[in-house]
Amino acid sequence: MPLEETNGIPTLVLGDIRVHIVSDGVIYWDGGGLFGLTPRTLWERVYKPDAWNRVPMHLRCLLIEADGKRILVDTGIGDKVPEKARRYISLEGEKRLITDLTRIGVQPEDVDIVVLTHLHNDHCGGNTYIDATGAIMPTFPNAEYWIQARELADAMFPNERTRATYLRENFEPLQKSGQLRVIDGDTDVVPGVWTTLTPGHTAAHQCIVVEGGGEHAVFLADAVSWGIFFERMAWVPAYDLEPMVSIHTKKRLARWALHHDAWLVFQHDARYGIGKLHEEGERLRVIPMTEG
Numbered sequence: 001m002p003l004e005e006t007n008g009i010p011t012l013v014l015g016d017i018r019v020h021i022v023s024d025g026v027i028y029w030d031g032g033g034l035f036g037l038t039p040r041t042l043w044e045r046v047y048k049p050d051a052w053n054r055v056p057m058h059l060r061c062l063l064i065e066a067d068g069k070r071i072l073v074d075t076g077i078g079d080k081v082p083e084k085a086r087r088y089i090s091l092e093g094e095k096r097l098i099t100d101l102t103r104i105g106v107q108p109e110d111v112d113i114v115v116l117t118h119l120h121n122d123h124c125g126g127n128t129y130i131d132a133t134g135a136i137m138p139t140f141p142n143a144e145y146w147i148q149a150r151e152l153a154d155a156m157f158p159n160e161r162t163r164a165t166y167l168r169e170n171f172e173p174l175q176k177s178g179q180l181r182v183i184d185g186d187t188d189v190v191p192g193v194w195t196t197l198t199p200g201h202t203a204a205h206q207c208i209v210v211e212g213g214g215e216h217a218v219f220l221a222d223a224v225s226w227g228i229f230f231e232r233m234a235w236v237p238a239y240d241l242e243p244m245v246s247i248h249t250k251k252r253l254a255r256w257a258l259h260h261d262a263w264l265v266f267q268h269d270a271r272y273g274i275g276k277l278h279e280e281g282e283r284l285r286v287i288p289m290t291e292g
């Protein structure tokens with residue numbers, strides 16, 4: 001069984017590649033936005049919201065050890081969130097991702113590459129931090145940060161709908177320090193690790209695929225952020241910019257996952273972080289492989 005544990009952190013071992021599922025913690029987010037057009041009477045059976053209609057949203061990230069490199073995938077929401085917003089989303093504690101990385105023996109300066117699935121604030125807020133002088137600095141000083149060209153363009157020129165989540169403080173300091181690397185389309189990171197375009201949530205959203213020891217894993221990010229979005233293909237978050245493209249992407253990912261019996265990492269799911277997809281007659285079901 002390729003699923004191990006390192007100091008309480010789940011680790012997928014795929015041949016020579018180690019994939020640690022680290023986390024930037026849990027925030028509480030409006031269930032209406034997360035479940036989109038789906039009526040609350042249906043989605044509250046999946047997760048009962050609190051008095052403010054919020055459900056927990058995990059901020060999982062990956063730390064991949066492959067080919068002598070340490071590759072971080074996404075950086076969570078980070079610690080630049082203003083106090084009032086912190087209270088609203090019940091964000092607790094500082095340096096949550098850094099603490100998880102320390103548990104697997106990785107310091108910020110050890111990270112070689114940061115691959116960003118997209119530039120929404122809950123995925124790249126940890127790219128930078130505010131130092132003692134009040135300057136916004138790269139959190140991972142020796143890393144190259146990889147992002148799709150189209151995603152960067154959309155973040156640099158946001159519209160009324162995307163402005164609140166595309167924050168310049170998350171990527172501009174990296175442009176200034178020369179640490180931002182722009183990629184275009186599916187891209188190999190190291191042998192056995194690559195990015196693949198999975199549009200819908202944003203136009204150039206990407207997932208990260210790992211292959212080793214005859215096994216496959218995929219970090220689904222916001223293409224399929226909760227397992228239920230595979231089981232109910234019509235359920236699409238209100239945040240997705242192109243919902244029909246999201247559904248097409250989900251179908252494509254589901255076929256791929258079934259074909260490879262792939263390990264699936266769900267970034268925001270409040271019930272489980274890792275699962276596998278099964279076909280039961282006409283229906284798809286996600287079998288959880290971890291709890292919480």
Ligand SMILES: [Zn+2]
Nearest residue numbers: 118120201222
């Ligand atoms: Zn997103």
Ligand SMILES: [Zn+2]
Nearest residue numbers: 120122123222
């Ligand atoms: Zn997200």
